[in-house]
Amino acid sequence: MAYDDDIETWTRDDGKKLTLRHIAPGDAVKEQAFIRKLSSESRYLRFHGTIKELDKKDLAKFTNPDPLNAEALIILYKGEINEEEVGVARFVIDPDIMSCEFAIVVADEWQKHGLGSKLMKALIRHAQSRGIKRIHGSVLENNSGMRQFVKGLGFAETIVPDDHTVLLVTKKI
Numbered sequence: 001m002a003y004d005d006d007i008e009t010w011t012r013d014d015g016k017k018l019t020l021r022h023i024a025p026g027d028a029v030k031e032q033a034f035i036r037k038l039s040s041e042s043r044y045l046r047f048h049g050t051i052k053e054l055d056k057k058d059l060a061k062f063t064n065p066d067p068l069n070a071e072a073l074i075i076l077y078k079g080e081i082n083e084e085e086v087g088v089a090r091f092v093i094d095p096d097i098m099s100c101e102f103a104i105v106v107a108d109e110w111q112k113h114g115l116g117s118k119l120m121k122a123l124i125r126h127a128q129s130r131g132i133k134r135i136h137g138s139v140l141e142n143n144s145g146m147r148q149f150v151k152g153l154g155f156a157e158t159i160v161p162d163d164h165t166v167l168l169v170t171k172k173i
Helices: 025-037 040-047 056-063 115-129 144-152
Strands: 002-004 007-011 017-022 070-078 083-093 099-106 134-140 156-160 163-172
Touching (some): 017 115, 025 056, 025 083, 070 115, 083 115, 099 115, 115 144, 134 144, 144 156, 144 163
Parallel strands (some): 099 134
Antiparallel strands (some): 002 007, 083 099
């Protein structure tokens, strides 16, 4: 793996070249294509609702996060013809400035290949570098894949009191 100004590149055993870096406004087309390509189930589990694509406001917010209050990282796959987004993770710092809320999603065909772990570990490193002490997220109760994923990373689950379909997952960092 090579690190250069917060960019990590590596080649998988199957020869696929990947890059993890901060998202940028110029990634809007890739981000929209990524969201559109997700299965309906993956979009529902990520956004807790049925969306087909991001509206202009959300697309701008997701690809140009406020640097004082948020960060977003993407993984890009460099194919023979073009580069495509295959995973994204972000956090938004809470008003207490000691904790942050994360969101993460990996393209369906790239799940279970370690990309989620790579994104989450990088996200946690970035949060720690800002002095954040706790990271948390909302996970649908029926999202067994995400629940298993965060549990493996040391997150604890609690039921959201006013919505028993959602769990709050938290980790001290």
